[in-house]
Amino acid sequence: MEDLLDQCGRLARSLGGTLISGPNRLRDLKSDRAYWLERVDPHHRLGEVLGQLYRAWVRNRRAIQTKQSFWSFAGEDAVCGIGPGVDYQIHYCAANRTDVRKYTEVKWKNGKVYDYLDDPYCTEVFSTHWSGNGWAILVADLQGRMYAYEHVVGERHHSIFTSGAAVTAAGELVCENGAIRVITAKSGHYKPSPALMLNWARRAPLLPGDALILPDWTRLGVLYRVGDFRRRGFDAAPVDLKTLTSHVQALAK
């Protein structure tokens, strides 16, 4: 089964996209973050919580003896009871519901991005768990549409925009007055590879050339200018962190 899912992951990457992370590590007991479980769970409970339950399930003697299914073991409650006052239920956008996509889609116009109200898009009021204030989470779907919104742990993650389906890019974004300043590849749900981010940068010609991109989340200090990165790939000249702070007003504050 792992071989099959490994192949699926590789094929998705060769097609220029990425599936939700985790399907090729089904039996990996070291990994707590089972986002593939979050996707198939009818309640879309948080992957971290389901991952812990999965680990307990594969070791549970009673479950093994009675061949109890994981969903029976995990229970039907939508609330996992991990955090008081927090339901940890990811608000997936159902396939037949377009409202979330409509309100979170960002559209290109004259080299700038605009929100659903046709106002220049700005991430100043948003924040993400990893990068803090001034950042939003970003996803590009298979049709090339871009979605961005605030990151809320246990509620709004990268998987909500496409209901956990494959994407061409995912990460974080800083946008000031409609101008994209910085893009990173930070997404635990999709873990986009640097090659995938390069592919996306080349397929999204409206992405401004002077914006900065961090295509490899494991190499935090290595950023490139999008235009240079698009042309020269990983041979592009890296940009230092000083340039990053001077480039982004919000980060300089």
Added chain:
Amino acid sequence: MTAIATQNLARAELSTASKNAILRKLTRQVALYNALDRIRSLPAQRFHALDDIMKTASAYVTSKPPQPKPKTGSFGRLWKIFSTSAAASPAALAEP
């Protein structure tokens, strides 16, 4: 070549003759994906097919916990022979 290699999948009991309904469904979905590959379909269709495979595989691995493998070493074989033979019966073990 972007088709799913099926040579190694037989070990996972992936065949249309499998006893498990989820595995039979998975086998059909793999065949469907490979057919899409042959007719050079749109990438979106292929992604959709890959996504279906992932969901069915997830349904399979969550259907029951991994069962412990039977002992296959020399001791395991010896134990199997001993435990199933008449020598292991209470009557044989009882002193005459």
